[in-house]
Amino acid sequence: MVAKALLSPSFIGLAVSVAFVALVLRFPVKSPVQARLWTSEELSMYNGTDNGLPILLGILGSVFDVTKGKSHYGPGGGYHHFAGRDASRAFVSGNFSGDGLTDSLHGLSGTEMKSVVDWRDFYFRSYTFVGHLVGRYYDNQGRPTKFLKGVEAKAARAAQLLEKQKKEEAKLPSCNSRWSQQEGGEVWCDVGYPRLVQRPQEIALTGKMSMRCACFKEEELSQPGLEVYKGCDYLSQVCRV
Template sequence: LAGCRLFTPGELARHRGGPGEPGLYLALLGRVYDVSSGRRHYEPGAPYSGFAGRDASRAFVTGDYSEAGLVDDVSDLSLSEMLTLQNWLSFYEKNYECVGKVIGRFYGKDGLPTSALTQVEAMITKGLEADKEQLKEKKKFPPCNTEWSSARGSRFWCSQTSGGVSRDWTGVPRKLYKPGAKEPHCVCVRTTGPPSDPAPDNPTHRDRGDLDHPNLEEYTGCPPLAITC
């Protein structure tokens, strides 16, 4: 963004795409984009006209398009909401030209990032890492297929694509208890080979895959190696 223009909020507000106005701009996390090519979305009277001429970062996530919601305060958003914001940022970077920064919450008068922006970026990084962890966990313990009928109650079963995770093993259903989660959920567990995360102090394993993982519990009345419970 070197050498790009700095806007005061007042200057940015004059870029709402109305008659005689110099352009159609919006800001996201303090970065100003020229959205003239998407005029039908943002011009006066269009569905997203509230975003024009200001930084309404918060509303991209909350969907609150009232005056009170069209603001740039994102300090209380969750990690997954921050990732939604990051997706929007990628969208604007790809589809529109960044023409400057707006002085305020995210950039100072010198055009340098403020601590508020640094905080948002740290949360986005943390969210991306949490996503990666979740994906790793899902590959290790893919969710079961489940079905419920009034006649038979619940049925859980594993296949090589259950939980949307393609793999070369099927696994058996187990209850996985996650720290902080109220209820366990059904996952498919590998039954052969070394555990996914072997104990460093115990190099020997019993070729039982992840069956001995401490957070797992068998389903009552279901044979330990049945693929359907």
């Protein structure tokens, strides 16, 4: 009969520790990033090209750990251009190269700034906040700058105007519309006649004049500011566009 050797608790503990260390060495575990102030040089190191570091991005000076979205933000991912920098402008401009990858929102409209603020809110909801980027939007004490306050104020004003515009447009029924590559587009009204009408808040929101299609009853067609679609009869309920 062969005697079975008894393993002491200390021996078992040592074996488990050795196995754990081997596992860690084979699959490095990224340490969670502590919230702090970042410089642009430091942030650039966390662009996903170093597997030993998490992937970070900034938006309006707030920095987020987006490592769990590595397939999107890592090398080869569709959003890799956002990693390791604050490219706030590109979230609305769609310019992902050269000067487009900047945190400056100079010249953007209120609605565009609101979109960037909405994107920042998305990251707060979906990813881990890890601090602020020292520069345009936060000073070296982590305090918001006049630039951030200006963007947030303009975005808030845009939100108010959009809500006002929504309520005003709800008073006028919108046209139905459809478009196909073969037949082009058309608008029509189930009740009333299609007319182009100015969107009163659009200049304040975007800096540009904009019109939409609304349906008006025959007795309303004489009011000022209504435009018949080019090539469309005065009392046609369907217009080509």
